[in-house]
Amino acid sequence: MNEIDLSTSNTLDSVYYKRVLLVEDDDRIADFIQRGLKAEGYAVELARTGREAIAFGKEGQFQTIILDLGLPDLDGQQICEHLRAKRVDTPILMLTARDTVHDKVIGLRAGADDYMTKPFAFEELLARIEVLMRRSVGKTIIDSKEMLVADLVLNRETHEVRRGGTLINLTPKEFSLLEFFLRMQGKVLSRTRILEQIWGYSADPLTNVVDVYVRQLRRKIDDDYTIKLIKTVRGFGYKLDAT
Ligand code: CA
Numbered sequence: 001m002n003e004i005d006l007s008t009s010n011t012l013d014s015v016y017y018k019r020v021l022l023v024e025d026d027d028r029i030a031d032f033i034q035r036g037l038k039a040e041g042y043a044v045e046l047a048r049t050g051r052e053a054i055a056f057g058k059e060g061q062f063q064t065i066i067l068d069l070g071l072p073d074l075d076g077q078q079i080c081e082h083l084r085a086k087r088v089d090t091p092i093l094m095l096t097a098r099d100t101v102h103d104k105v106i107g108l109r110a111g112a113d114d115y116m117t118k119p120f121a122f123e124e125l126l127a128r129i130e131v132l133m134r135r136s137v138g139k140t141i142i143d144s145k146e147m148l149v150a151d152l153v154l155n156r157e158t159h160e161v162r163r164g165g166t167l168i169n170l171t172p173k174e175f176s177l178l179e180f181f182l183r184m185q186g187k188v189l190s191r192t193r194i195l196e197q198i199w200g201y202s203a204d205p206l207t208n209v210v211d212v213y214v215r216q217l218r219r220k221i222d223d224d225y226t227i228k229l230i231k232t233v234r235g236f237g238y239k240l241d242a243t
Contacts, residue, residue, distance in 0.1 A: 018042045018176060019197075020129065021062040023053040023079065024095070025071050029118070033066065036122045037129075041172035043200040050074025057083045062090050063133045066125075069096035069107065077110040084111035091132035093125075147182040150227055150242035154182055163221055173198065174217050181230065181240035190237040214238055 020037055024030040025048050034044050045062070047053040050073045057065055057079070065083075069076035076094055083090070094112040096103055107115050114128050147154045152163045159175060161168045170178065176198050181189070191210045195203050203209070214230060222228045229240050 018133075018179075019045070019062045019200075021045050021047060021053070021056050021065045021090075023047045023050075023065065023071065023076070024068045025049065026068070029068075029095075032122070033125065036126070039172060040126060041176040043176075043196075043198055045200050045202065048072075050076075050079050053079050054082055057088055057090065058086060064129050065090050065092045066129070067092050067094050067112070069094055069098070069103070076112075077106055080107070080110035080112050093128055093132060095120075147179065149182060149185060149229055149240060151225075152221060152229060154179060161221070163225060168220050170217070170220060173213060174220070177213055177217055178221065181238070184240070186239065186241045188233045188236050188239045194237065 018041060020042050022030060022033055022037075022044050024033065024046070030046055030048075034046060037044050045056055047056050048071075050071045053065075053067065053071075054074075056062075067076045067079060071079075074082075076096070080092055080094070083092070091113045092111065093114045093116060094107040095116050095118060096107070097118045104115050113132055116125065116128065145155055145157050147156070151165075152161070154161050154175075156179070161170055161175065161178065177194070180194065180197050192205065194210045194214075195205065195207070198213075199209065218228075218230050222230055227242060229242065231239050231241070233239055
């Protein structure tokens with residue numbers, strides 16, 4: 001049984017866990033943040049302009065928006081104000097090259113939740129994002145430490161996965177994939193849905209990465225056990241359940 005029953009809640013169903021919108025026009029910084037977050041199992045969508053940021057931001061499928069203050073078209077402050085005016089309440093972490101109280105106040109008044117000055121250590125960015133994610137819509141999901149199916153337990157805080165008490169080592173991507181399966185327990189998930197959730201919208205739709213990762217995950221969590229948790233639903237995709 002799940003600690004919380006997610007299968008009946010549309011609100012929670014529409015929450016995309018660990019999806020971050022990164023708004024940054026500097027390639028070097030965007031690449032640095034993207035690589036770091038992806039390694040931590042986040043799906044990152046990149047917007048390089050203010051207009052893209054607003055278009056993505058309104059979709060509301062992110063738990064956090066990392067927003068650079070200086071962009072080629074609109075600035076971060078305008079984007080923030082615009083999103084808040086449209087009732088987008090996704091937590092926003094503003095990035096700026098300027099470190100003055102004035103800039104900080106502008107960012108916070110515009111509706112940003114937190115503020116960081118470049119350059120910064122990736123660890124600090126990560127810590128701040130984690131704090132913001134806890135405040136976002138998926139609060140109950142993020143706050144529930146353990147997710148269960150049959151004799152498998154996934155712990156979000158320690159990032160440990162155990163089956164029948166045996167510790168299973170997963171890569172960050174495999175962990176995210178399993179977590180998504182657990183959250184959507186009993187539901188059939190198409191390859192496209194999984195791809196968008198775990199790899200982001202920019203992933204090549206023709207890639208077979210989903211099948212490859214599902215195979216790897218099965219090898220680790222199912223191969224040595226009688227009850228197979230991940231099922232192939234022919235013609236549709238995959239689902240996870242204990243039956
Ligand atoms: Ca910039």
